Amino acid sequence: MKPQALRAPLYGLCASLLLAACAGAPRAVPRPAPAGSPPAPRLAATPAPVTPDLLYPALFRAVQEGEVFSDQKHFVDMTVRGEPAQVEARYLAERGRPGFDLKAFLAQHFDEDPPLQVPVLRQDTGLRAHIDALWPVLTRSFKTVPPHSSALALPQPTVVPGGRFREVYYWDSYFTMLGLAESGRGALARQMLDNFAYQIDTYGHVPNGTRSYYLSRSQPPFFAFMVSDAATREGKDVHGRYLPQLQAEYAYWMRGSEGLAPGSASARVVRLADGSVLNRYWDDRDTPRQEAWVHDIRTAAEVRQTRPAGEVYRDLRAAAESGWDFSSRWFDDPQRLSSIHTTQIVPVDLNSLMYHLERTLAAACAEQPKACTTDYAARARQRQAAIERHLWNPKGYYADYDLRTQAPREQVTAAMLFPLFAGLASPAHAQATAQVAQAQLLAQGGLVTTPVRSGQQWDAPNGWAPLQWVAVDGLRRYQQHALAEKIGRRFLTRVQGVFDAEHKLTEKYDVLATGQGAGGGEYPNQDGFGWTNGVTLRLLDLYPPR
Known part of the structure; x- marks a missing residue:
């Protein structure tokens, strides 16, 4: 099957120069207030800010292609003073002068x-106390943002990851919220949930992050997990309260599915030859990422004789939507980023999350049956059957599906544990997957992302907090307690070791035998760090020091 990538959603109909602004068009959805309490504060829906490459295009290209800053994210996060058009005109007038x-x-x-x-905190505090002291440091307000800033406004306070990531990221936040609830800050976790509902109200989806240049894509859809966790904690009509946003999230990911012919694809949806409907990662733009402009141009240039640049850019952007940017998981050649083909892959983690979204929608519809016309429970069953049929590698583990070969891919990755995390795996498949994970991914410091050493950050030797939690929680769901505890305790030991040596928590960890600082990718390892803090707290409660 060859997916028809040109069949884009509404955003894709916009001319390329207007695409970012079109992607940010507001989409207001009414949200009912919870019973017995006032509605959450909301901002008026306003058009998203225009992206930096359109505000001052000549200046933007000069700065990014000239690599004025070592980190290309630096410039697109700066805020222009005054009117962008005037600054652009001034640049055009002055750039040719001697000594400019x-x-x-x-x-x-x-x-x-x-x-x-992160400021220097007390060196004599333990790990848990250090994390508790970090929450106020990482909490920011975006209720007002400067004109022409790439930052997106939010009605409530929120926790950001830290370091270069000083805005909110979608899937990061779920794991951060786990820790907030664990440390007695459930109210802040609920405020973050309302922020995500606001983003869906305003933009029709949750963007990758709260920057204008992230609006053309999302990230792994954890909103339903956020809602389910809040319902578990609060025991109220939480599902019903967020039903409009759950429906809008689902519509975003499923846009283009109606009438889609077997053997074709449209944006984030694919229909396989047997009629099964599944999802893939996508981005509504096919230009270099603004926050990594030169990196993407260089990557596309490596294969300019064989692939259109726009195709490479879209695959890079789609990998950014996956959160795994970057990994040999998306490559044809594990050692070459330019062999990336993300949009030709049906990811097992994304479809597991979509299954959970459908199940959560079914639960919400049970609370408000008049608000639903779709049988989400039936859709969840259909997706579960499709995952078991197409995303199961006969060698004994869950895997991504390749649209070109029409078969499961061979890579063993930590994404194989998402069907267990979402509760859709059959008992036999769950046990077999656990055995493969133990044999090929279990390392001295926890679960390694893949066994491949590619130089990319979502490959060996790195392990990431969210994948540790997905594995531990999923394995426990299927009574694989011994392996879950091995993963959890080994990762805690690695986090503790780095904390003892450097008194910080980082974005990722080297979980192999060396125990050296994690690396790879487009930027250095970051200090903070939201999702590591959250997962560490949950694991400490599950597996306290002996």
Whole structure:
């Protein structure tokens, strides 16, 4: 099957220069208030800010292609002073003058948004106390943002990851919220949930992160898990309260599915030859990522004789939507980023999350049956059957599906445990997958992301907190307690070791025998760190030190 990638959703109909603005068009959805309490504060729905590459295109290209800053995210997070068109005109007028200094020009016309530095906290605190002290440091307010900033406004306070990530990220936040609830900050976790509902109300989906340049894509859809966890904690009509946003989230991911012919694809939806409907990662734009402009141009240039640049850019962006940016999981050649084909892959983790979204929608519809016309429970059953049929590798583990070969891919990755996490795996498949994970992914410091050493950050030797939690929680669901405890305790030992040596929690960890600092990817390892803090707290409660 060859997916018809050109069959894009509504956003894809916009001319390329207007695409970012079109993707940010507001989409207001009424949200009922919870019983017995006032509605959550909301901002008026307003058009998303125009992205930096459209605000001052010549200046943008000069800064990014000239690599004025070592981190290309730095410039797109700066805020222009005054009117962008006037600054652009001034740049065009001055750039040819003798002695023109581009960096000095930027200092004159832009305000910095520096990385969120974690201050030096008391060196004698334990791990749990250190994390509790970090929450206020990582909490920010975006109720008002400057004009022409790439930042997106939010009605409630929120927790950001830390370091260069000083805005909210979608799937990061779920694991951060786990820790907030664990440390007695359930009210802040609920405020973050309301922020995500607001984003769906405003933009029709949850963007990758709260920046204008992230609006053309989302991230792994954890909103339903956020809602389910809140319902478990609060025991109220939580599902019903967020039903409009759950429906809008589902509509975003399923847009283009109606009338889709077998053997074709449209944006984030694919219909296989047997009629099964599944999802893939996608991005509504096919240009270099603004926060990694030069990186993407160089990657596409490596294969310019064999692949259109726009195709490569879309695959890079789709990998960013997956959260696994980047991993040999998406490559044809494990050692070459330019062999990326994300949009030709049906991911097992994404479809597990979509199954859970359908199940959550079914639960919400049971509370408000008049608000639903779709049988989400039936859709969940159909998806579960499709996952068991197409995303099961006969060698004994869950795997991604390749649309080109029409078969499961061979890679063993930590994504194989998402069907257990979502509760859709058959008992036999869950046991077999656990055995493969133990044999090929269990390392001295926890679960390694893949066994491949590619130099990318979502490959060996790195382990990531969210994947540890998905594995532990999923394995426990299927009574694989011994393996779950091995993973949890080994990861805690690695986190504790780095904390003892450096007094910080980081974005990712080397979980292999070396125990050295994790690396790879487009930027250094970051300090903070939201999802590591959250998962560490949950694991400490499950597996306290002996």
